[in-house]
Amino acid sequence: MSEEILKVEDLRTYFYSYTKEAFIRSVDSVSFSIRKGEVLGIVGESGCGKSVAAQSILGLITDGPGIISGNIFLTRNDKTVNLLDGLSDYASIRTKRKAILEISKDISGWLKRSESLMKGIRGKVISMIFQNPKSALNPFITVGDQISESIMLHKGIQAKKEAMAIASKWLERVQIDSPSMRLYDYPHGLSGGMCQRVMIAMALSSEPSLLIADEPTTGLDVTIQTKIVELLKKLREELALTILLITHDMNVIMQLADRIAVMYGGRIVEYGLKKEIMDSNSFIRHPYTIALLNSIPTIGEIKAKERLRAIKGDVPDTITLYRGCRFYERCTLKNDRIKKRCKEAEPEMIEIGTGHYMRCWLAE
Amino acid sequence: MKFILWKPILKLVLREFFIAVFLLLGVSIVIFSILHLAPGDPLHIFINIQTQNPEDVALLKRELGLDRAIPIQYLSWLNKLLHGNFGNSFRTGKPVFGELIKVGVNTLMLTIGSMIVTLLIAIPIAVISSLRRHPVLSWGLTLFAYILSALPVFYLGYIVIYIFTKKFNLFPFLPSGAVSSSKFNLIYFFLPIMVLGVGNGSISEIVRHLKMQLERVLSEDYIKAAKAKGASIWRHSFKEGILIPVTTMVAAKIPFILGGAVVVEQVFNWPGMGRLAWQAALDRDYPVIMGITLFAAVFVHVGRLTQTLVFAFVNPQTGEKGEGD
Amino acid sequence: MRARYIQRAAEVSEFSQIPIWKRANKKDIIQIGFGLLVVLFVLSSYITSVLHLLTYDPLEINLKEIMQPPDYKHILGTDFMGRDILSRIIVGSQAYFMPGILAIFIAISFGTIAGLVSAYNSGRTDAVFSYILDLIDSIPKMVIILLAIAFFKPGIFFIMLIVGITNIPTVASLIKSKVIFLKKRNFIEAAKALGLKTTDIIFKHILWYNCKSIVIIQATLGMAEVILIETSLSYLGFGVQEPAPSWGNMVASGGDYFFRGDFYLSTAPAAAILISILGFYLLGDGLNNLLEWRRKR
Numbered sequence: 001m002s003e004e005i006l007k008v009e010d011l012r013t014y015f016y017s018y019t020k021e022a023f024i025r026s027v028d029s030v031s032f033s034i035r036k037g038e039v040l041g042i043v044g045e046s047g048c049g050k051s052v053a054a055q056s057i058l059g060l061i062t063d064g065p066g067i068i069s070g071n072i073f074l075t076r077n078d079k080t081v082n083l084l085d086g087l088s089d090y091a092s093i094r095t096k097r098k099a100i101l102e103i104s105k106d107i108s109g110w111l112k113r114s115e116s117l118m119k120g121i122r123g124k125v126i127s128m129i130f131q132n133p134k135s136a137l138n139p140f141i142t143v144g145d146q147i148s149e150s151i152m153l154h155k156g157i158q159a160k161k162e163a164m165a166i167a168s169k170w171l172e173r174v175q176i177d178s179p180s181m182r183l184y185d186y187p188h189g190l191s192g193g194m195c196q197r198v199m200i201a202m203a204l205s206s207e208p209s210l211l212i213a214d215e216p217t218t219g220l221d222v223t224i225q226t227k228i229v230e231l232l233k234k235l236r237e238e239l240a241l242t243i244l245l246i247t248h249d250m251n252v253i254m255q256l257a258d259r260i261a262v263m264y265g266g267r268i269v270e271y272g273l274k275k276e277i278m279d280s281n282s283f284i285r286h287p288y289t290i291a292l293l294n295s296i297p298t299i300g301e302i303k304a305k306e307r308l309r310a311i312k313g314d315v316p317d318t319i320t321l322y323r324g325c326r327f328y329e330r331c332t333l334k335n336d337r338i339k340k341r342c343k344e345a346e347p348e349m350i351e352i353g354t355g356h357y358m359r360c361w362l363a364e
Numbered sequence: 365m366k367f368i369l370w371k372p373i374l375k376l377v378l379r380e381f382f383i384a385v386f387l388l389l390g391v392s393i394v395i396f397s398i399l400h401l402a403p404g405d406p407l408h409i410f411i412n413i414q415t416q417n418p419e420d421v422a423l424l425k426r427e428l429g430l431d432r433a434i435p436i437q438y439l440s441w442l443n444k445l446l447h448g449n450f451g452n453s454f455r456t457g458k459p460v461f462g463e464l465i466k467v468g469v470n471t472l473m474l475t476i477g478s479m480i481v482t483l484l485i486a487i488p489i490a491v492i493s494s495l496r497r498h499p500v501l502s503w504g505l506t507l508f509a510y511i512l513s514a515l516p517v518f519y520l521g522y523i524v525i526y527i528f529t530k531k532f533n534l535f536p537f538l539p540s541g542a543v544s545s546s547k548f549n550l551i552y553f554f555l556p557i558m559v560l561g562v563g564n565g566s567i568s569e570i571v572r573h574l575k576m577q578l579e580r581v582l583s584e585d586y587i588k589a590a591k592a593k594g595a596s597i598w599r600h601s602f603k604e605g606i607l608i609p610v611t612t613m614v615a616a617k618i619p620f621i622l623g624g625a626v627v628v629e630q631v632f633n634w635p636g637m638g639r640l641a642w643q644a645a646l647d648r649d650y651p652v653i654m655g656i657t658l659f660a661a662v663f664v665h666v667g668r669l670t671q672t673l674v675f676a677f678v679n680p681q682t683g684e685k686g687e688g689d
Numbered sequence: 690m691r692a693r694y695i696q697r698a699a700e701v702s703e704f705s706q707i708p709i710w711k712r713a714n715k716k717d718i719i720q721i722g723f724g725l726l727v728v729l730f731v732l733s734s735y736i737t738s739v740l741h742l743l744t745y746d747p748l749e750i751n752l753k754e755i756m757q758p759p760d761y762k763h764i765l766g767t768d769f770m771g772r773d774i775l776s777r778i779i780v781g782s783q784a785y786f787m788p789g790i791l792a793i794f795i796a797i798s799f800g801t802i803a804g805l806v807s808a809y810n811s812g813r814t815d816a817v818f819s820y821i822l823d824l825i826d827s828i829p830k831m832v833i834i835l836l837a838i839a840f841f842k843p844g845i846f847f848i849m850l851i852v853g854i855t856n857i858p859t860v861a862s863l864i865k866s867k868v869i870f871l872k873k874r875n876f877i878e879a880a881k882a883l884g885l886k887t888t889d890i891i892f893k894h895i896l897w898y899n900c901k902s903i904v905i906i907q908a909t910l911g912m913a914e915v916i917l918i919e920t921s922l923s924y925l926g927f928g929v930q931e932p933a934p935s936w937g938n939m940v941a942s943g944g945d946y947f948f949r950g951d952f953y954l955s956t957a958p959a960a961a962i963l964i965s966i967l968g969f970y971l972l973g974d975g976l977n978n979l980l981e982w983r984r985k986r
């Protein structure tokens with residue numbers, strides 16, 4: 001088994017809501033790890049904390065008062081660094097009889113620390129591509145300048161010309177026609193699919209050890225979605241990429257991922273190898289995963305342009321402290337035997353197969 | 365190598381230019397009508413009608429073209445204007461145009477210089493406080509900017525003059541509260557610029573606008589993406605977050621600073637358009653005041669054209685996406 | 690930044706309306722409080738002077754008590770004619786109160802109408818309106834005022850009328866861009882589709898919900914501007930005329946004494962100007978923060 005590049009342990013990212021005077025627990029004790037050359041897919045409905053988790057890894061969550069905690073170990077050249085190293089020095093908690101009275105955090109101090117930890121990692125070791133490619137490219141800078149900026153920053157190339165030549169090669173790699181012309185275009189002249197290709201080219205141009213792809217297909221036309229997925233598949237094979245793939249689309253997961261983490265309400269509810277989870281013999285799966293799988297439209301439905309079947313009910317807000325299972329309201333598989341337990345206590349992560357974990361009372 | 369789309373830029377600038385010309389035409393009509401609307405006969409300008417005999421008055425009227433229909437009068441006035449003839453000043457009897465050019469350069473220097481001073485104060489304050497890293501510091505700086513804007517500019521002038529004449533004896537002090545210097549003096553040149561730059565009252569608005577725009581841009585997706593790739597967020601936010609709002613504010617505040625110049629030129633005896641305007645208003649020197657109005661309007665429009673030009677170069681969409689809110 | 694927050698019981702209803710005082714943070718409260726104090730001062734000094742409640746007549750010349758530095762009798766001293774400076778400052782606020790309100794009223798009401806009309810009717814109406822507004826905007830305010838002074842020798846009310854008119858384009862363009870922004874977001878179509886009355890849409894949903902921060906900022910900026918313009922004009926000799934007091938002409942007439950080292954003559958009214966303008970700025974900022982307050986999730 002190859003080495004782990006990234007290991008996330010007990011990551012929590014909370015935002016503070018002034019209006020509700022409470023924390024939004026967008027990412028709540030999430031752990032996972034990615035091995036070299038592997039594609040880990042994080043899947044879940046929108047709003048369940050996937051993007052926040054991904055951005056926490058790169059230290060991009062800088063919004064106002066909030067809490068981030070846990071460990072993020074990044075291994076590179078046999079050296080491991082913790083991207084959240086020393087975080088606890090910046091926060092202090094005052095408690096009284098175990099109840100939290102006040103939390104105070106030196107945010108600017110931590111941000112400074114985080115910047116220095118991230119130096120040489122952002123864009124170089126870990127690259128990220130974003131949902132909404134059109135708004136993630138700077139509208140005031142040409143495509144070529146943006147890609148060559150990345151190359152010059154991370155590949156030690158000083159000459160602009162050389163960087164542009166490499167940029168052009170990357171554009172070719174992501175299958176953009178007449179790349180040397182495109183270099184001088186501004187993003188507003190490109191279609192959404194083209195913008196995403198440019199984003200991918202830019203992210204890969206520094207040859208990172210890990211690519212975080214946050215909803216790479218969302219917001220694109222269905223046909224273009226397939227093309228982007230194909231492209232990622234091809235690039236993955238060519239370049240032996242390690243990818244953290246984030247999506248709400250089970251289809252994309254099925255095509256690309258080796259390992260799956262299913263997220264719900266800020267928590268991972270099921271985690272394991274894809275073939276383990278999808279293995280038809282394995283009768284035991286998390287009810288939420290089953291619901292997600294059922295929501296994939298069949299070919300016939302796509303042809304009939306039927307709307308995506310959604311899971312009944314809404315994603316829970318992550319403010320309310322539930323005692324029981326967070327999926328309780330929407331779960332259709334809870335039976336009378338465990339119903340009471342589902343409501344009263346939250347299940348732990350339980351290993352049900354080799355490396356296959358699940359957070360459900362059904363697993364017991 | 366960079367492709368600049370000259371054609372749309374040229375088209376845009378030409379369009380703006382024609383609009384400006386059209387507006388200046390309107391301004392001249394307004395001024396001309398005020399001249400005719402003002403209480404009394406415009407002939408008042410030239411003679412005291414009561415003391416003249418009626419025949420002379422009639423003759424003079426014909427000579428000056430005042431007996432013709434008003435539109436025709438306007439056209440002939442415009443015709444003269446286009447030949448650089450703004451009439452003669454009542455006070456000095458000299459052609460207004462030449463005088464205006466002379467003082468206009470001084471005012472231009474004062475205005476541009478103090479705009480630079482204003483920006484040198486306002487931009488750092490806006491940048492620091494838009495970062496939201498140090499709330500107390502940024503609040504303090506914003507408060508400081510507001511205090512500067514709330515200070516009457518001539519009171520600031522008093523303080524500065526007091527310090528430089530009484531304490532340092534740098535130049536002679538005139539009893540009128542103004543300063544005079546026969547030979548060119550570097551401090552004498554810079555003081556009014558500094559005073560107008562600090563005290564013109566636009567710092568607060570510039571800080572507010574810049575801060576708002578910068579905060580908006582810094583929260584855009586593309587800034588987050590730039591950060592994720594390890595690039596400088598300032599490089600990426602410069603055009604939309606700083607250059608465009610600064611240009612907007614500069615173009616918008618030129619008229620305001622010109623107004624401030626009227627006062628500061630008076631305080632420092634700076635031989636500029638503002639002082640001339642003040643003198644002309646005191647003397648009811650109509651030709652001068654009208655010349656100044658037109659000059660000022662041209663000044664304002666040059667500022668706006670510059671803005672258009674900057675937008676066109678900065679923005680690949682040639683001005684379509686100016687500023688959102 | 691050191692942030693402190695208190696975690697309360699978690700269960701808060703999703704749709705609970707948060708009352709204004711809960712939205713305000715310390716900074717907002719300080720700003721608005723200071724602004725309101727200034728407004729209160731201007732208002733109360735207006736009332737005192739209208740009702741003649743002052744100990745000293747601000748116009749009374751007392752040659753025996755010329756240039757008294759501040760003491761317990763005359764808290765801010767007396768001026769070169771022995772007039773009590775404090776009373777003059779209090780009465781001097783009258784120079785700004787009504788004229789300022791007039792200027793703001795003109796700028797905001799006409800500006801709003803012009804902005805609405807030209808945003809609603811694109812095409813010719815818009816072109817005409819924009820042209821007129823641009824025309825007003827092409828001449829610096831001070832120059833228009835000097836032009837008017839040269840031709841009409843106007844009083845302070847007339848001057849503030851001009852200030853009001855010259856502020857119309859600013860308000861109009863702000864309102865216009867806001868309405869166009871709403872139109873682009875299909876906000877207005879949606880409101881129509883919901884069956885709202887046109888008047889309701891315009892007054893309640895466009896103006897009240899979306900434009901109030903523009904109005905507040907412009908009103909407070911306008912008040913500050915009125916004071917500064919009168920001050921500048923006073924310095925040039927065109928403002929409120931002696932012996933009637935205004936802060937501007939007090940600073941200006943104290944100028945000569947300033948250079949002799951008697952600072953208090955012009956410093957007291959200058960401080961009044963500074964504090965009240967600062968008050969208006971902060972009031973505008975604070976109210977804007979509160980009213981434009983979006984749910985910070």
Ligand SMILES: Nc1ncnc2c1ncn2[C@@H]1O[C@H](COP(=O)(O)OP(=O)(O)O)[C@@H](O)[C@H]1O
Nearest residue numbers: 015024026045046047048049050051052063986
């Ligand atoms: N800056 C923020 N402030 C407060 N709440 C936030 C912020 N960013 C995200 N959230 C909340 O975190 C939750 C998860 O968001 P996100 O990670 O974007 O979901 P997704 O899984 O669709 O990517 C959402 O409910 C959102 O309301």
Ligand code: SF4
Nearest residue numbers: 325328331342360361
């Ligand atoms: S624990 Fe109970 S409620 Fe939760 S997913 Fe499992 S069966 Fe459903």
Ligand SMILES: [Mg+2]
Nearest residue numbers: 050051131215
């Ligand atoms: Mg997301």
